[in-house]
Amino acid sequence: MIYFDHNATTPLDGRVLEAMLPYLKSCHGNPSSLHRPGRIARDAVETARAQVAALAGAAPSQVVFTSGGSEANNLAIKGLAWSLQPGRLRIGATEHPSVAEPARFLCSQGWECRTLPVDAQGMIEDFALAETAQNPPDIVAVMLANNETGVIQDVARIAAVARDNGAWLHCDAVQAAGKIPLSFAQTGAHLMSLSGHKIYGPKGTGALIVDPSVPLTPLIHGGEQEKGLRGGTENVAAIVGFGKAAELAAAELEEYGRRLRRLRDILERGIETLPGTMVFARAAERLPNTVQFAIAGYDGETLVMLLDRQGLAVSSGSACASGAREPSPVLLAMGVDPALAAGAVRISLGRDNTEAEAEQLLASLGRITGVEPGP
Ligand SMILES: Cc1ncc(COP(=O)(O)O)c(C=O)c1O
Structure with a gap:
């Protein structure tokens, strides 16, 4: 996994x-x-x-x-x-x-x-x-x-x-x-x-x-x-x-941040080539490890389960709120359409994730949506 x-x-x-x-x-x-x-x-x-x-x-x-x-x-x-x-x-x-x-x-x-x-x-x-x-x-x-x-x-x-x-x-x-x-x-x-x-x-x-x-x-x-x-x-x-x-964490902060930002950017660029995709808060300053997105027409929990079957653990909205099928209150507060918010998936990277793993995640999203993500 x-x-x-x-x-x-x-x-x-x-x-x-x-x-x-x-x-x-x-x-x-x-x-x-x-x-x-x-x-x-x-x-x-x-x-x-x-x-x-x-x-x-x-x-x-x-x-x-x-x-x-x-x-x-x-x-x-x-x-x-x-x-x-x-x-x-x-x-x-x-x-x-x-x-x-x-x-x-x-x-x-x-x-x-x-x-x-x-x-x-x-x-x-x-x-x-x-x-x-x-x-x-x-x-x-x-x-x-x-x-x-x-x-x-x-x-x-x-x-x-x-x-x-x-x-x-x-x-x-x-x-x-x-x-x-x-x-x-x-x-x-x-x-x-x-x-x-x-x-x-x-x-x-x-x-x-x-x-x-x-x-x-x-x-x-x-x-x-x-x-x-x-x-x-x-x-x-x-x-x-x-x-x-x-x-x-204090000693490794700089290196960790640099590495994760690079991986996140690879993921974000790939995700955005899929049709109907929205990366939330794209223009805001964000943590280097986090990307939250939705693909129009896909329910977040369904995407999480489909990715899980392919050996990839991601989250739909916040883990602390899991179990609840309501759209994320965070996204609703940002004015995101409830139907799109219900599709939210969060990828949060960690220090052991690699570029090959990020590519694997993109390839899995491609298989699910039937569209090959671009470079
Ligand atoms: C922003 C934020 N605050 C507080 C908490 C709660 O922390 P803990 O799980 O240690 O109780 C979390 C957990 O996800 C969190 O993301």
Whole structure:
């Protein structure tokens, strides 16, 4: 099976597994314990914290480990809201459900929640920012890179508007990490989410980067871990793996980005020679590994299954929303016709994909549509 679904999850890097093994086999201490095994575990967690901080361009003291990107997003949105009086919340129209659903939940707690509309390329509209400045909200949440289209938002610009108007800004950087350079300080965000399994680390790890000025109420009470912001004994092996994955992602970022962009361009050029094809957000700045497209007359899930039969794993829309047969809300927010949106297929490349594999995918699309893709 050739795997083209790295925005859903990535395989565990062998070097990450090696780093984790001692903490699964013999180093079993609790990082909160004072004795030597406890101190060994504590040191491992703190090393990982520094590695994750380096990837995010943040200080180690700003890293709060969580069970993943979804928990980090929930901690950011609900943890901040529960520290404030109910007020106004604005989120980007193409946010991941782990941001959109907490926002919807807060509506039931007296918050006024609205989305910031995006244009046809998936970028937040200028008028939405102007409105944000005129009528300042308390919290703004905008993702750095979209999981479906790969569109990269100008978060620094949005953060400047938010900050100038006294709003807290949260940024979901789960898909951006390890694919484009990250700087918590330069984005101007107060909070930023990351996830381990999107960067060749283990599933079930993530982090929220927290500016010390942010008032945050924990989601999990009952433990003083993570400065009281995330109670519960740390999953040391997974945190160690996340740290190692972050270190590798930072070291290999440039090479990885260059290689994937070249493969993506080959795929995109080939796909566009098929009749009735639309590559979404084609004109926007996007992640180097992501291409989302539709072929008129083809249902996305059908295409995914036909490609699966030919040994190729791709996704129809976002994996987190799989099972739902509704057209992608991300594409609908961009004004894409629902019939075309229902045909959306996402290819998300990873570090092991090759040019030969990209050619194989194009050839399979050619067999399915009965048209040979051009060079
Ligand atoms: C943009 C984005 N945010 C958050 C998440 C959730 O991360 P996790 O799977 O670690 O909970 C995902 C997962 O696909 C994502 O793509």
